[in-house]
Amino acid sequence: MKARFLFPHKWSLIGAILFILGFVVAALNYHYLHRIEVMQGDTTFDINGALHDIAILLWIGGLFLVAFSKEKIEDEQIAQLRLDSLQWSIYFNYAILVLCILFIDRWHVMLGVAAHFIFTPLLFFIVRFKWAIYQLNRSLKNTD
Known part of the structure; x- marks a missing residue:
């Protein structure tokens, strides 16, 4: 794997922080905001689903940066x-x-x-x- 396709070494730390932040979001979602819905007009916005998606994106982004950052x-x-x-x-x-x-x-x-x-x-x-x-x-x- 050529080094030109890798992120700078410093981004590995950013990736680790994003990955941990994903766990914090998932834990908050599970323990405190589980099944809470906020009414917005005539549609319902599902905070649980949104936080779940945010946690997954943080995990994927964090793992991606950790995996593909230079040593x-x-x-x-x-x-x-x-x-x-x-x-x-x-x-x-x-x-x-x-x-x-x-x-x-x-x-x-x-x-x-x-x-x-x-x-x-x-x-x-x-x-x-x-x-x-x-x-x-x-x-x-x-x-x-």
Whole structure:
């Protein structure tokens, strides 16, 4: 993955903040504003649905920025780790999806589970990539 297609390193922190903010919005929505509706003229505006959508957008945007921001040192080895991690995240995501299809027999439940697969490729990628970088740094320290 060429570095020219990556966001600046500082945007990773912004992504992490957006991701955490998404959890705050979701928690507030669930605990305090659950099922509250505000009347606006002759239509009903569903705050619960709007906050749910905002939380999802914050999670996707935050994960996207964290996943595709440059590292402090972005070299060919990091690019290879990034590519390997992306490939493994897709493998893992579809393996989990196949297991869900095989073991969840109710269609409406499966749709709810499938909706979470919006986040999982990015999440799996970030975890695998950061773990690979951690192992690389640890092996470099052990050789010194």
